[in-house]
Structures are given as C-alpha cells and as structure tokens.
Amino acid sequence: MKAAAATVFILLTTLSLRSTGKKFRWCTLSDLEQRKCSELSKVLLAVLPPATVNAFARVSCIRAHNTYDCIDKIRVNKADAVSLDAGDVYSAVKLYGLSVVAKEIYMEGNCVFAVAVARRGTLDIQRLKGSRSCHNGARWTSGWNIPLGFLLVRNDLVWDEDQPLSHIVGGYFNASCIPGIGVASPQLCSLCQGQKSYIQDKNHFCETSGGEPFSGSDGAFRCLKNGVADVAFLDHLAIMNATESEQEEYELLCPDGSTAPMTAYAACNLGRGPGRAIVTRHNFKKIAKKFLTVIQHLFGKKGREKARFELFASAPFRGKNLLFHDATHHFQLVDEEAEISHVLGLDYVALLQGLGHEGSSLANSLVRWCCISNAELRKCEEWALNVRSHPLVCVQANSMANCIELIKNNEADAVTLDATHAYFAGRCALVPVAAECYGEECTSAQEEEETEKLAHLTALPPIYAVALVKKNAKHVNIYNLVKRRSCHSHVYSPGGWLLLAQYTVGAQENGTANCNLSSAYEDYFWKGCMPGGGGNLCKVCIGQKEAEGGRGSSRCAANHNELYYGNLGALRCLFGDPSGRSFGDVAFLEHHNLLQNIQYLDSSGWAKGCSPSDLELLCLDGSRANVTEWKVCNLGLVPPNVVVTRPVTVAKVYDFLVKSQEQSVGLTFQLFQSKAYGESDLLFKDATRHLIPTSHLDYETILGEPFFQLAESVFNCTPAGILDFCKQDTCIYSEHH
Structure with a gap:
C-alpha cells in the first residue's frame, strides 16, 4: 500500500509539473x-510512469564557470536551480534577487562546524599570523565568514573598514588560496593551482568550481595535505x-589555543553556521519544490529507486559532493514567506552584514545604543552630543529583552543588561563586552589591572539584593510575605525575581512549589507591581502620570516609563x-544608591519628609535590620550589569566605551549619573565607577557559578519569550544543550 501511495504521489506531483512544458535545468560546476x-x-526518464514521461521534459544540465556564473544564469532564466554554500545563498538572495527553496539537512541538522585544521604539532590558533592558509571559498561559511568573524572578535585581525576586508586578510596570512576572492586580491590566490587562461571558460585558477583543485572543503583539506598550506x-x-593516517597526521586548532x-570538531571549532541550501528564481519556487520532492522520494536515503541512483552519493562518479553534499540526509523545504534571516539564522545574517557582504554602509561606523525608555533616550542623545569617537545613534526599545532582539536583528549594537538578562543574552549568542565595576577601588583602576581575568572580577565590590519594608509595619517578616502587596524592580530582575525565589515561591515546604516562577509569583x-509581569502583579503599577509621547499606556511596562520600574521605582x-x-x-x-534614592524621593516631593530611619531590611533569619546593614541582612549577591553586543562588533563597542569613559571625566555630561533626567540607573547603574573589559570571559565567570546555575535551573522550567x-537560530541554540 505504501509503495502504491508513493507512486500516486509522484504521479500527481509530476503531472502538475507537466503544465510548465519546460526542462528543469540544474546548474553544474564541474565535468x-x-x-x-x-x-x-536518464534514470528519471526510466523510472517515472509512462503517463508522466514528459513531465519534466528531461532534466537539463547547464554547465557554469563558477558559483556566481550559476547564480547569474538562474537570474536571467538560463538555468533553474543550484545548491550553494550559505554565504553564496545570502548573496544570491540579497544581491541577485533569487529565492531559497530548500536546505540540505545533515546528521547534526542544517548546521556545520567551521574548523581550522593543521599538521599535528605545527601551529595553534594564536600563531596564525604569517602562516599560509587554504579556505574552502571566499565569503563561504566555514572558510571565510566564521573564521574571519572569529579573528575580528579576538582583535587578531584589525579592520577599520576604510579598506576592503580582503586587503586586511592578505596582510595577515603570508600566502593563501581563497577560491572566488577575485582578481583584485592576487596574494589571496597565490597558493591556488587551477588552470590559468585568458579565456574565461578555460580559466579555473582560484575559482569556486571543480576546475580548481583547492576549491571547497575537500579542496582546502587537499591543499593542506599537499603541503602547500x-x-x-x-x-x-x-x-x-x-x-586513520589523516587522523594521526592532522589536528584541529581550538579557540583556547589548544x-x-x-574527531573532536563538536568541541573544538571556530563556530557554527548554516549548511548549504538550494536557490531558484522567485517565480519558479513551486516547480523547484515539486522537483526536489520527486527526486528525494525516488533517489534519497529512503528512496524507492535508490538502487538505480543515489542522490547524495558522488563516489560512483569519482567525485565528492556533486550537485549536493554527500553528507546530506534529506532536503527540508523552506516556508513560502520565510525571511532570509530565519532561513540562515539571525546571528549568521548579522555576521555577514558586519563583514560587509552587502557592501560598506554608514551603519558600520556607527554604534547604535539600545534605550528602553524616554528617559534613557534623553540621556543617550546627550551622550551622542558629547562623545568624540564613533558616532552614537540611540535606538528606542521597550525592554531589555526587546534590546536583545534588536541586537540579534542587527537593528542595534549594544545595551547594558542586568545579570538575568545577561544570561538570556548568552543563550541568544550575544557576547559580553564589559562589566560595570562598583566601589571606590574601581575609580583608579589602571588598564593592566582591568584586563586581569577572574582574580580582578571576583574582587569587585558586590551589590546586595535586599527586601525593604516600612518600619511601622511591625508584623511583616521574610517568612510571612504570602498574599502581601509587593514591589519589584522588574520581571526577571536578579534581586527582585530570581534570587528572591529561593526564599519565597521556591521555598514552599509542602512540596507543591510551582517551578514556573512567573505564575508562582x-x-x-x-497583588503588586512587577514591571513587565502580568495579572495581579501589575495592579499596583501606575505607569507614567503624564505620558511623554509614549506608544500607548506605559502601565506595568518593563522600562522607566513605568514610574515603579527599577530600584528607584520599587522604592x-x-x-x-x-x-x-x-x-x-x-x-x-538592590542596595546600591539606596540612601541617595531615599533622599531623592524626599527632595523631589514624591515622598516628602521620608528618611532612611522610616525603613528596615528583612533578614533571612526572620529578623529586621537598619537599612545600612545590607552586608549582613540581604537576599544574596547580585552580579554586575554587563554590556553585550554581537560577536563581530565587540572591538568597535569596547573602543567606543573606553573613549566615552575618558571623555566624560570633567564634562557636564556624566555617563554614570541619571538624576538629571528624573530617574536612576539610566543606560548604566549610577553606582558604576568604571567599565571592565570582559570579552575574554564567559558568562558563567562574569555572573558567578551560583547565580548562573540558578538561572539554568529556573529557565529549564520557566518560559521566557x-x-x-532566540531558538530560531537553531545552530546556536543546539550548542547550548
């Protein structure tokens, strides 16, 4: 029955193709x-039912000179489809107007690991400068985009974008073969061995085609094995x-220098990116999808005619990865309206834009800072007027989570996040640029001290999470908070949401504690005010008494437009x-600036006559303490706020921050002060004395293992939008688990 059903399916599909009356023209890159x-x-004609024998009017094979010749032939209707590296797929879509119809799916999904291979004992990742290199292809995922992104993040490659990236790469490596790089960079072709000719169709030197023996990943490996690189x-x-002999002779270079x-490519690689995909013209997508469906049903891994022909095998033709990658398990058809950023992944597309795949743009020289409220926007605009390095552009968002989205979508570059949102950023493949340093010793920190790794970070003065009550509410203690009215700085806040759970919703003794913290609270x-939350935890919130051009109500918004947002807002x-x-x-x-915030509420008229003596802290032993005793009466240590960005923009953002810190000294504009804008902790915590570079550290080190592990366990159960x-970026997400 199954075989009959498959025959009927193929018959119907091929009959529907028949109406085109055209050949299906596949673009090929080698003999x-x-x-x-x-x-x-030939085999298609042999196995299709007689009624459909003219359905495709044969597959026609169109020989092209290189991948860009294929793309052009498809564009001008001289060919119909080809499978390309993800880097070329992006160019085909963005620069040539083609469409993606399917992705190749491998054992690990659609993703590939980008690896650097060298002869055993000859090299490590920190000594690449001046070496000879072979790359699978120019602007290809594993040979160009991910390795160059990796080198730029580490500042091994310094690119000011005034000159082409290829020129910088040419100065970094001693000699290279990067097929497809073009005649403008002869040094990047010097190791290639394809045939040279003044006649284009006979010239295979440094081309992404079968005529260049070092083209593609197998070609790059061949280049290394031949002793050329x-x-x-x-x-x-x-x-x-x-x-076995190759495994004995060669090894992988890992990011940490080891x-x-x-065989350890899953642990030792330079990053992951999308694999190959199949492109066609926009108006040919339906036909292409039907064609791919038919040939996969017939000749795929489970094809009923695979004994006659194997779609994903090239050995019978004495080659590798012919038409499709031999490692392909199956095709995955792409949704009709899928954006290229979702087909290839948000991070990958942002990386390509950062590497100038659409040409250089003004955005490359700008730093776009993400602001979550009107007050932050005002402060940011003043910052932009005072800074004298990269131009600063202020981008409006409505929450820290929204900023993470904008940065992933390459609509913003940087934002300062609290520790919980920094954890989210790590899960979303953004990277830490700098951490805020609080306390007197941060003020005079010297550059060499700043760059000390863990030793300096663990020495930073801590911030404490505290529970605060009015002194006259004598009956309230940490153990009888159930059904009371609560004020939290915002949803997911480290002190008012995550650490607090250990002593409230996560500590209920009847064993029925709800592990979804959002609903448990x-x-x-x-009732209470937990900005960004919902239900009864928005009932105490008041929004903005006088809306300042906000988009709709700001009541319970996860930003300063809600007057009860943040540390000052909770007060x-x-x-x-x-x-x-x-x-x-x-x-x-959080305890920082608590006394100053109390004073500010008095002087601003919000709570006239209030003083620190009106308040007390709730301690974990059930007692209460003076508001100044936060060191002994607190809910735990809160890690520092972290500035995050996309990997490829780390150097630019950090350089911008260093110059901003230097220039803000002695100016009327102060980077770490916010009261002039009617709020506290705008863009950075007001308690910040200095920003410390953290791109050499991972999030677990910056946030501390206890906090990081707590976040891990909570968000295994608690949903967060x-x-x-971020799960859309399947390559990145699967790495976390």
Whole structure:
C-alpha cells in the first residue's frame, strides 16, 4: 500500500509539473557534476510512469564557470536551480534577487562546524599570523565568514573598514588560496593551482568550481595535505570520514589555543553556521519544490529507486559532493514567506552584514545604543552630543529583552543588561563586552589591572539584593510575605525575581512549589507591581502620570516609563504615589544608591519628609535590620550589569566605551549619573565607577557559578519569550544543550 501511495504521489506531483512544458535545468560546476546530473536525467526518464514521461521534459544540465556564473544564469532564466554554500545563498538572495527553496539537512541538522585544521604539532590558533592558509571559498561559511568573524572578535585581525576586508586578510596570512576572492586580491590566490587562461571558460585558477583543485572543503583539506598550506579552514563534513593516517597526521586548532583530534570538531571549532541550501528564481519556487520532492522520494536515503541512483552519493562518479553534499540526509523545504534571516539564522545574517557582504554602509561606523525608555533616550542623545569617537545613534526599545532582539536583528549594537538578562543574552549568542565595576577601588583602576581575568572580577565590590519594608509595619517578616502587596524592580530582575525565589515561591515546604516562577509569583503575592509581569502583579503599577509621547499606556511596562520600574521605582512603590495610594508592603531591590534614592524621593516631593530611619531590611533569619546593614541582612549577591553586543562588533563597542569613559571625566555630561533626567540607573547603574573589559570571559565567570546555575535551573522550567525568540537560530541554540 505504501509503495502504491508513493507512486500516486509522484504521479500527481509530476503531472502538475507537466503544465510548465519546460526542462528543469540544474546548474553544474564541474565535468563530474555534469556526469552525475546527466545520469539523474536518464534514470528519471526510466523510472517515472509512462503517463508522466514528459513531465519534466528531461532534466537539463547547464554547465557554469563558477558559483556566481550559476547564480547569474538562474537570474536571467538560463538555468533553474543550484545548491550553494550559505554565504553564496545570502548573496544570491540579497544581491541577485533569487529565492531559497530548500536546505540540505545533515546528521547534526542544517548546521556545520567551521574548523581550522593543521599538521599535528605545527601551529595553534594564536600563531596564525604569517602562516599560509587554504579556505574552502571566499565569503563561504566555514572558510571565510566564521573564521574571519572569529579573528575580528579576538582583535587578531584589525579592520577599520576604510579598506576592503580582503586587503586586511592578505596582510595577515603570508600566502593563501581563497577560491572566488577575485582578481583584485592576487596574494589571496597565490597558493591556488587551477588552470590559468585568458579565456574565461578555460580559466579555473582560484575559482569556486571543480576546475580548481583547492576549491571547497575537500579542496582546502587537499591543499593542506599537499603541503602547500599550514592551515586549512573548512567545514567538519570534510573531515568526518578522515582516514586513520589523516587522523594521526592532522589536528584541529581550538579557540583556547589548544589542539584536539579531528574527531573532536563538536568541541573544538571556530563556530557554527548554516549548511548549504538550494536557490531558484522567485517565480519558479513551486516547480523547484515539486522537483526536489520527486527526486528525494525516488533517489534519497529512503528512496524507492535508490538502487538505480543515489542522490547524495558522488563516489560512483569519482567525485565528492556533486550537485549536493554527500553528507546530506534529506532536503527540508523552506516556508513560502520565510525571511532570509530565519532561513540562515539571525546571528549568521548579522555576521555577514558586519563583514560587509552587502557592501560598506554608514551603519558600520556607527554604534547604535539600545534605550528602553524616554528617559534613557534623553540621556543617550546627550551622550551622542558629547562623545568624540564613533558616532552614537540611540535606538528606542521597550525592554531589555526587546534590546536583545534588536541586537540579534542587527537593528542595534549594544545595551547594558542586568545579570538575568545577561544570561538570556548568552543563550541568544550575544557576547559580553564589559562589566560595570562598583566601589571606590574601581575609580583608579589602571588598564593592566582591568584586563586581569577572574582574580580582578571576583574582587569587585558586590551589590546586595535586599527586601525593604516600612518600619511601622511591625508584623511583616521574610517568612510571612504570602498574599502581601509587593514591589519589584522588574520581571526577571536578579534581586527582585530570581534570587528572591529561593526564599519565597521556591521555598514552599509542602512540596507543591510551582517551578514556573512567573505564575508562582502571581499565586504567592496578593497583588503588586512587577514591571513587565502580568495579572495581579501589575495592579499596583501606575505607569507614567503624564505620558511623554509614549506608544500607548506605559502601565506595568518593563522600562522607566513605568514610574515603579527599577530600584528607584520599587522604592517609589513602597512609599506609594504622592497622593498616598498605590503602594506595596515590601520592596525588593538592590542596595546600591539606596540612601541617595531615599533622599531623592524626599527632595523631589514624591515622598516628602521620608528618611532612611522610616525603613528596615528583612533578614533571612526572620529578623529586621537598619537599612545600612545590607552586608549582613540581604537576599544574596547580585552580579554586575554587563554590556553585550554581537560577536563581530565587540572591538568597535569596547573602543567606543573606553573613549566615552575618558571623555566624560570633567564634562557636564556624566555617563554614570541619571538624576538629571528624573530617574536612576539610566543606560548604566549610577553606582558604576568604571567599565571592565570582559570579552575574554564567559558568562558563567562574569555572573558567578551560583547565580548562573540558578538561572539554568529556573529557565529549564520557566518560559521566557526572549529564549523562544532566540531558538530560531537553531545552530546556536543546539550548542547550548
């Protein structure tokens, strides 16, 4: 029955193709591909039912000079489809107007590991400068985009974007073979061995075609094995089936400077990116999808005619990766309206834009800072007027999570995040640029001290999470907060949400504690203000009394447009609005600037006559303490805020921050002060004295293992929209798990 159903399916599909009355023209890049394509054409005619024998009117094999010749032939309707490296797929879509119809899916999904391979004991990743290199292809995922992104992030390659990236690469390596780089960079072709000719169709030197023996990942590996190069940049698929002798002779170069066996590509690689995909013209997508469906049903891994012809095998034609990659398990058709950023992944597309794949743009020289409120925007605009380095552009968002989305979408470059949102950023493949340093010793920190790794970071003065109540509310303690009115700086805040859970919703003794903290808090407190939350935890919030051109209501917004947002906002909430209404019984916030914030609420008229003596801290032993005793009476240590960005923009953002810090000394504009804008902790915490570089550290080190592990366990159970958003980047997300 199954076989009959498959025959009917193929019959219907091919009959629907018949109406086109055209050949299906596959673009080939070598004589061997031409042979395999011709065989596909022949067996299709042999196995299709007689009624459909003219459905495709044969597969026609169109020989092209290189991948860009293929793209052009498809564009001008001289060919119909081809499978390309993801880097070329992006160019085909963005620069030539083609469309993606399907992705090749391998054992690990659609993703490939970019690896650097060298002869055993000859090289490490820190000594690449001056070596000879072979790359699978110019602007290709594993041979160009990911390795160059990696070198730029580490500042090994310094590119000011005034000159082409290829020129910088030419100065970094001693000699190279980078097929497809073009005649403008002869030094990057000097190791290639394809035939040279003044006649284009006979010239295969440094081309992405079968005529250049060092083209593609297998070609780059061949270049290394022939002793022509010291290092080869390629995808892991080329070394998955390395022979025993190859495994003994060669090794992988790991990011930390160590080396690893060829089999360890999942742990020792320069990054992951999308594999190959199939492109066609926009108006040919339906036909192309039907064609791919038919040939996969017939000749794929489970094809009913695979004994006659194997779609994903090239050995019978004495080649490798002909038409499709031999490691392909199956095709995955792409949704009709899928954006290229979702087909290839947000991070990968942002990387390509950062490497100038669409040409240089003004955005390359700008730093776009993400602001989450009107007050932050005002401060940022003043920053932009005062800074004298990269131009600063202020981008509006509505929350820290929204900023992470904008940075991933390459619509913003940087933002300062609290520790929980920094954890989200790590899960979303953004990287830490700098951490805020609080306390007197940070003020005079010297450059060499700043760059000390863990030793300096662990010495930073801590910030404490505290629970604050009015002194006259004598009956309140840390263990009887159930059904009270609560004030939290915002949803997911380190002190007022994550650490707090250990003593409230996560500590219920009846064993029925809800591991979804978001809903557990709603059940725990009677009502409150947790900006960005929902339900009864928005009922105490008041929004902005006088909306300042905001988009709709700002009530319970996860930003300063909600007056009860942040540390100052939670304190406002505890005192209640100036009319004495809308208040909470307990406020969860951070100790820094607490005394100054109390003074500010008095002087600004929000809570006239209030003083620190009106308040007390709730301690974990059930007692209470003076507000100045946060060192002994607190809910735990809060890690520093972290500035994050995309990997390829780390150097630019850090350089900008260094210059901003230098220039803000002695100016009327102060980077780490916010009261002039009617709020606290705008863009950075007001307690910040200095920013410390952190690009050499991972999030677990910066946030501390206890906090990081707590976040891991909580978000295995508690949903967060930003984590769902980031799951779209399947390559990145699968690395985390």
